[in-house]
Amino acid sequence: MESTDYQQSYRRLQQILCNLQTALDTANHDLIQDQLREVQQTFQAILNLDLASLPTSQAVRLQSYQTEINKQLRLLNTDLLFWQSARQSATQQQRQAQAQHRLTLLLRYCEAILGEELLSAPSSAEKDTPPAS
Numbered sequence: 001m002e003s004t005d006y007q008q009s010y011r012r013l014q015q016i017l018c019n020l021q022t023a024l025d026t027a028n029h030d031l032i033q034d035q036l037r038e039v040q041q042t043f044q045a046i047l048n049l050d051l052a053s054l055p056t057s058q059a060v061r062l063q064s065y066q067t068e069i070n071k072q073l074r075l076l077n078t079d080l081l082f083w084q085s086a087r088q089s090a091t092q093q094q095r096q097a098q099a100q101h102r103l104t105l106l107l108r109y110c111e112a113i114l115g116e117e118l119l120s121a122p123s124s125a126e127k128d129t130p131p132a133s
Helices: 003-026 029-047 056-085 089-115 124-128
Strands: none
Touching (some): 003 029
């Protein structure tokens, strides 16, 4: 698997997260659920990509990001469930703000993965060099 496959996948995830953020602003529960499902499916497809094709240093860093993204997606799902079931306006606003915060964090993770050149093509020296212990 090429690093460009990861880049495309994370760009796709980033776009869907932006769509979910927009849906959250509209407070359309059905649209939010559809977007959340799409985010989860896209991220699951990313997890199924083979990290072994990347240099060890990149794979380790990417796996750390994936662990955090997975955790934040689970928490986002919980936040959205609480938000949708909240009866008080103040509680709804609080839950919506928490979900927006998590979405912002998830978008930052995607930006870090794409922006740090974490998935850029490694130099030949980097491919052959084992990670520092």
